Amino acid sequence: MTDHPGHQDTPDAVPAGAPAHRSDAAETRAFHELLRGLRVWDVDLPAFDPAAAPDDPLPLFRQWLREAAEAGVPEPHTMTLATADAAGAPSVRTLMLHDADERGWHFASHRGSRKGRELAVRPRAALGFYWAAVGRQVRVHGSVTVAGPEESAADLHRRSTGALAAALVGRQSEVLGSTAELARASEAAWERARREPEAPVPSWTLYVLRAEEVEFFQGDAQRRHVRLNYRYEGDGWAKELLWP
């Protein structure tokens, strides 16, 4: 099942502007063939009945995350976080989900990082989860609030020594002079994290995304994907199906 049947290629096709070396053309062709050979929704997928979905997206999200873990999806608690700068230019990166509860979806990072600076200017974000083994995607949109310093510190100190060491290194998203510089800083941070498991990291911040929309996408081999969108309407959640 190829998803881009209209795509044509010729033996000598080379992207505009690329040097016309034979090896580059072969490399480009091999890359196109690789892409065309890859499949999605080509495994047994679970059924999803949107009519039986709960009134609130949180229990469904927790259920889907648990089922992704049980299906062997690697690192199902990792997600894409999208933010935007003051001019509206978007940026994304992968983060770990720390919790999802009545307050929202929790994640943590350095306040001075690119995402931290963007969230300070524009406290809105979107999250994306994709669990290939079960053909499921979840999207969450909403406003982001900053937890207090005590809660941020408690969240960090509950985590692994490695997480504390990484946070202690700091300077996230600044330009790095050399990998040797990072190795020295990391070594010192690991040493301190082991010696002082409660070491403070003032820039480390817990964020909570309060969802305004949560969309559940269940992939289907026939492409009759089910999309169930929850919209918060002030006094409760409205549900709607979306065309795939």
Ligand SMILES: Cc1cc2nc3c(=O)[nH]c(=O)nc-3n(C[C@H](O)[C@H](O)[C@H](O)COP(=O)(O)O)c2cc1C
């Ligand atoms: C699997 C994975 C998990 C990650 N988890 C986090 C995280 O929880 N917090 C974090 O600040 N960065 C995490 N990162 C690093 C971010 O993707 C990103 O490189 C970093 O936060 C800097 O992003 P920024 O420059 O957009 O602020 C993770 C990266 C990967 C690949």
